[in-house]
Amino acid sequence: MSASLTALARRRLARDRGAVAALVALVATALACLIGPFLTGHAPERIYPDFVRTTPSLxxxxxxxxxxxxxxxxxxxxxxxxxxxxxxxxxxxxxxxxxxxxxxxxxxxxxxxxxxxxxxxxxxxxxxxxxxxxxxxxxxxFLLGTDMLGRDLLTRCLVAGRVSLLIGLVATLVALSLGVTYGAVSGLVGGGLDALMMRVVDILYALPFVFFVIVLLVFFRAGLWLVLVAVAAVEWLDMARIVRTQTMSLKSRDFFRAAYALGSDTGAVLVRHAVPNTLGPIIAAATLLVPRVILLESFLSFLGLGVQEPATSWGVLIAEGARALEAAPWMLAAPAGFLVVTLMALNRLGDGLSDALDPRL
Structure with missing residues (x-):
């Protein structure tokens, strides 16, 4: 995109108060997760035997x-x-x-x-x-109370946010890189190559995700990097289909024909026309992909295939809180609150970015 289009998109986004508020909430959450554990006065692994299941209080x-x-x-x-x-x-x-x-x-x-x-x-x-x-x-x-072992829940939620946000962002960036490139090439080239590339996607869709993770466990230890590899390896498939569909719909447009008539090769058309004109759906899908990756990590951690102690994530804390719901409901409410705020902010920001980056506007 040219500088003028980028500046226009920035002005559109700035006029969307809901999207700006969502961006502020995301930045505040990220800063809290990065800096907050140093300010709470508690180490995340510190156990207080005298304060097991302490209720939240000021x-x-x-x-x-x-x-x-x-x-x-x-x-x-x-x-x-x-x-x-x-x-x-x-x-x-x-x-x-x-x-x-x-x-x-x-x-x-x-x-x-x-x-x-x-x-x-x-x-x-x-x-x-x-x-x-x-x-x-x-x-x-203990502003958010303590867990079943007597650990400060606020500190653990903030530390867990680092892991969840890292998994969500890294896996989404990998999925975007693979999916956008793969889908744009498939949709732009078309023909037999497009059919072959989509059959590869269909084959990968057919592989059970949990089975794929178990196969990875044969070669790697369960932990953060296994989650990143497993999630990034499958989450690009939806993005590839979305970008392929958008690219195929753009091929019949006049500006595509004009680009080829002016001597642009396939690579130039791909970079200058195909990808920029699919940014709206891509951004919208990416903002939905981040929370889906976080939830997928929660599922893996619940099965014992994801993040392992002493590390933690929002998914791990939510699983622990669900098991202790009757005795200590705040153990579920605290990490779920962080997750819900993050998901809502991502969705609202995605809507704003989708509108701001839509070249038809």
Whole structure:
């Protein structure tokens, strides 16, 4: 496309407020997935045993109701009796008793927990069987709650978004490269070559996708790259058919005949006329292909053929949330919310780009 047509398409897109809002939402989601995990204060693999299946909240943890049960568990591990607990601002003061002298080294269990910092002995009885200890309270926030293991769900959703968006974008780019080239050549050349190329597409359509993935597992380990190869290897077929159909409909147009009459070869017509005039359907199909790839990755991960732990994706999190729907519905709502927003933004942006890049307008 010439610079003037590109600028015109950009102005058309800018006037479409819905498409601009969708683009902003996609950029914000991508930036959140890239930068957000460094700002949440939680490592994605960090397990908080004291906060398993914690509900979403804006309040800091531990709450007053969570302090005493956690201290009772720690006292049992230290083999002492928790006589008194007092909370003073950001500190907690404990009075510990035992039948034998208490070893101060056991107090390292406090900072090893999720709730308390390093402990300081304030008072000690002469026989060592009674200690008064003071420890700072940690302030933890779980805006979207935690999962079945006690991992922060917001951090995991953001990290999972990196994998899902990477799979969607890379597989879509590969599918576009193969599908557009293959379909445009097939539709423009026509004849016996077109029939042969379409029969190859039909044969590939007939191959069961799961069987194809299982064959790949014979040669490669299950993981992210296997998903990329498997999805990119089959998702270009629809794109090839779409571009072929559009190209064949354009061959009878006057500007195609004029290009050949002016001495343009097949390659020049393909690059300057065929592909630019099919950009509208291509962009629309591509924006629908990204969410389909993400959902396909979810299916593979659900079967254990896709992304493997400790890595995760929105599909993996949705599968985990579906299994824990009754006990922890937020585990499904959080990743599903990210996925739904992304899919809606992609669809709306695709509509805007399709209109902006339509050369007939």
């Amino acid at each position: 309040s800091a943890h531990p709450t007053p109701d969570e302090i005493r049960p956690a201290l009772d568990r720690l006292a049992q591990r230290m083999r002492v009796t928790l006589e008194d607990v007092r909370r003073e601002g950001g500190q907690v003061r404990l009075t510990l008793n035992a039948q034998k002298p208490i070893d101060p080294r056991n107090l390292v269990l406090l900072p090893r927990s999720d709730l308390f910092g390093p402990a300081t002995v304030i008072e000690r009885s002469p026989d060592g069987r009674r200690l008064v200890v003071e420890a700072p309270l940690r302030r933890l926030h």
